[in-house]
Amino acid sequence: MVAFPLLVKRYSVDDLACFPQDGKLRELVDGQIVEWPVPTYRQSFFLLTIGAEVRRFAREHRLGQVGGGDGMVRVHGSEFDARGADVAFYQRGRRPTDLDAAATVVVPDFVVEVLSPTDRADMVLDKVHDWLRAGVRLLWYVNPETGTTTVYSGDRIGHVAPDDALNGGDVLPGFQLRIRDILAELDEDEAQP
Numbered sequence: 001m002v003a004f005p006l007l008v009k010r011y012s013v014d015d016l017a018c019f020p021q022d023g024k025l026r027e028l029v030d031g032q033i034v035e036w037p038v039p040t041y042r043q044s045f046f047l048l049t050i051g052a053e054v055r056r057f058a059r060e061h062r063l064g065q066v067g068g069g070d071g072m073v074r075v076h077g078s079e080f081d082a083r084g085a086d087v088a089f090y091q092r093g094r095r096p097t098d099l100d101a102a103a104t105v106v107v108p109d110f111v112v113e114v115l116s117p118t119d120r121a122d123m124v125l126d127k128v129h130d131w132l133r134a135g136v137r138l139l140w141y142v143n144p145e146t147g148t149t150t151v152y153s154g155d156r157i158g159h160v161a162p163d164d165a166l167n168g169g170d171v172l173p174g175f176q177l178r179i180r181d182i183l184a185e186l187d188e189d190e191a192q193p
Contacts, residue, residue: 010030012031013074014079016082016103036119042186043144046142046182047068047086050177051068054066054087065092067088068085071084071088071104075131076134087111089171110172111138111139113128113141131152137153137169139152146162148162149166149179153169166178
């Protein structure tokens with residue numbers, strides 16, 4: 001008996017606009033849809049707070065622009081690979097010019113991803129690999145439960161405890177942020193009468 005492989009549709013960046021607006025983030029990996037769940041309050045609080053701090057610093061020092069909300073970026077310009085960052089920083093002079101495209105071809109210099117309670121380790125590592133392969137120079141993967149951040153910079157990987165300062169390295173010189181401060185702000189409302 002001859003076995004015939006099942007045909008699997010290969011999606012492109014242009015197909016992303018055809019999916020329903022149901023709150024799920026959809027990315028493309030080799031033409032296949034990868035779905036990420038709707039963010040929790042904790043996750044969205046972290047990504048908004050970190051994004052606001054990066055934006056404030058970048059504007060104050062005229063270093064570039066910050067995007068968020070998982071705006072899609074083509075990995076290596078491929079029409080079959082697109083990722084969305086929780087927070088994306090583009091150094092001055094590198095802002096995408098294709099502002100209304102389904103996925104920009106300009107890769108951010110710095111990406112922040114905030115871990116979701118339902119994220120699978122293999123999917124997270126695939127996403128990190130894609131960002132680094134695409135040319136992201138600095139990547140923070142923040143665990144909002146523990147406050148620990150995994151930092152990828154070039155070929156170096158480090159772990160930063162919540163009480164220690166994260167820094168922007170040569171991508172955002174002078175920028176520092178302690179995850180402990182975000183955790184404290186998140187718990188602040190509960191502590192007040």
